[in-house]
Amino acid sequence: MSNRNERRPDELSLDMKARILQIKWLDGHISQYDFDFLRRKCPCAECRPWIHGNGPEGVTPESVLAATGDIAGPQKVQFTGSYAITIEFADGHGAGIYTWPYLREICPCGRHGQAEKPA
Numbered sequence: 291m292s293n294r295n296e297r298r299p300d301e302l303s304l305d306m307k308a309r310i311l312q313i314k315w316l317d318g319h320i321s322q323y324d325f326d327f328l329r330r331k332c333p334c335a336e337c338r339p340w341i342h343g344n345g346p347e348g349v350t351p352e353s354v355l356a357a358t359g360d361i362a363g364p365q366k367v368q369f370t371g372s373y374a375i376t377i378e379f380a381d382g383h384g385a386g387i388y389t390w391p392y393l394r395e396i397c398p399c400g401r402h403g404q405a406e407k408p409a
């Protein structure tokens with residue numbers, strides 16, 4: 291761990307009832323992700339083809355936009371090393387590796403999305 295760490299989670303918690311994944315970051319920012327939102331933002335090659343060099347930039351497949359993000363239980367959210375989490379959704383999808391920078395980038399709070407993403 292030699293790089294700057296403020297964009298790493300301090301605490302990660304799941305509210306299964308509200309269907310919210312909450313991350314408290316080391317810089318104090320709190321992000322709350324609705325499970326459906328997370329499913330639709332899955333970063334795998336199937337759901338975000340352009341990240342992997344396929345398809346038009348930013349075009350999420352219809353099937354992904356319509357997906358629901360049910361998660362059977364907290365054990366379906368797993369750490370991948372120290373840099374990411376993976377989530378096994380109830381629809382059988384679990385290919386996405388949600389890295390800390392990616393989670394921070396998609397934070398739905400609306401306070402920094404525009405600054406970090408070109409229009």
Ligand SMILES: [Zn+2]
Nearest residue numbers: 332334337386
């Ligand atoms: Zn995916």
Ligand SMILES: [Zn+2]
Nearest residue numbers: 321397399400
């Ligand atoms: Zn935020």
